[in-house]
Amino acid sequence: MNLALNPVAxxxxxxxxxxxxxxxxxxxxxxxxxxxxxxxxxxxxxxxxNDKGSAFGGSLVSVMTLxxxxxxxxxxxxAGHDADVYVQDSSVRYLAPxxxxxxxxxxxxxxxxxxxxxxxxxxxxxxxxxxQVEIHDSSGRLCCTLEGRFVALVPKS
Amino acid sequence: MNLALNPVAxxxxxxxxxxxxxxxxxxxxxxxxxxxxxxxxxxxxxxxxNDKGSAFGGSLVSVMTLxxxxxxxxxxxxAGHDADVYVQDSSVRYLAPxxxxxxxxxxxxxxxxxxxxxxxxxxxxxxxxxxQVEIHDSSGRLCCTLEGRFVALVPKS
Numbered sequence: 001m002n003l004a005l006n007p008v009a010x011x012x013x014x015x016x017x018x019x020x021x022x023x024x025x026x027x028x029x030x031x032x033x034x035x036x037x038x039x040x041x042x043x044x045x046x047x048x049x050n051d052k053g054s055a056f057g058g059s060l061v062s063v064m065t066l067x068x069x070x071x072x073x074x075x076x077x078x079a080g081h082d083a084d085v086y087v088q089d090s091s092v093r094y095l096a097p098x099x100x101x102x103x104x105x106x107x108x109x110x111x112x113x114x115x116x117x118x119x120x121x122x123x124x125x126x127x128x129x130x131x132q133v134e135i136h137d138s139s140g141r142l143c144c145t146l147e148g149r150f151v152a153l154v155p156k157s
Numbered sequence: 158m159n160l161a162l163n164p165v166a167x168x169x170x171x172x173x174x175x176x177x178x179x180x181x182x183x184x185x186x187x188x189x190x191x192x193x194x195x196x197x198x199x200x201x202x203x204x205x206x207n208d209k210g211s212a213f214g215g216s217l218v219s220v221m222t223l224x225x226x227x228x229x230x231x232x233x234x235x236a237g238h239d240a241d242v243y244v245q246d247s248s249v250r251y252l253a254p255x256x257x258x259x260x261x262x263x264x265x266x267x268x269x270x271x272x273x274x275x276x277x278x279x280x281x282x283x284x285x286x287x288x289q290v291e292i293h294d295s296s297g298r299l300c301c302t303l304e305g306r307f308v309a310l311v312p313k314s
Contacts, residue, residue, distance in 0.1 A: 021207050046179070049180075057244045094245055
């Protein structure tokens, strides 16, 4: 996934919703990039460090979950839909400790398309998507992965 | 799991390690109870609320992961072992939104025993355990679950 291609602005409403959550504010999250294919979120190590000097597992999961949530939310909003996105389940693998800032890159799992997700939502006011998120360190080593199922529903008002 | 039976004090070192992590401090975590069978951690809703007024998924995973980590760490420490516990992988299911304070209850998965885990660690200086964590609301409804594999290793320094 090359997020450097054609980055676009993440909708301000998504960023506002992220930063309004106190536990998310503590992560010091930043939207690094979004290009309609993938979205990356970053967070500094310092507020997310564990007792061993590496990134805390809860922060890794939070940043990965939020990257996927932001990607699906931003994609639906860019298509003109006001949707609430929820995570339904996720599997996380912790492969190597991360001793530097967190950068989570989210994308749709293989075999799906955002066009189909958006079309389903437009038709049924509900759509599911399987998303994948990876965190690599700056040497390219894969440190952790998340695969999760997300659902978009019409906001309850 | 009835954590009200024979609660014991969680080692101060475990609590110190929890509270020294900035992202964990933001959760406002409290060790609710530990009785050698299970351990429960609680956190208030306010600092962990999402944009929909329910508990943020990242906080739910963090509290569940830390409950399991604390249970394995405390059990090994109580057996006289200085071990570093790491989460290796986990599966999380979000079943219902939680609109109140978080209370995560961790225990060993069926078919395992802490005696065996401690004996393995004593012999091989490494031991794995499968742990299960549940968060119910106060009406008893199951809101989310985590099942994860944890490993205890000899501290590096």
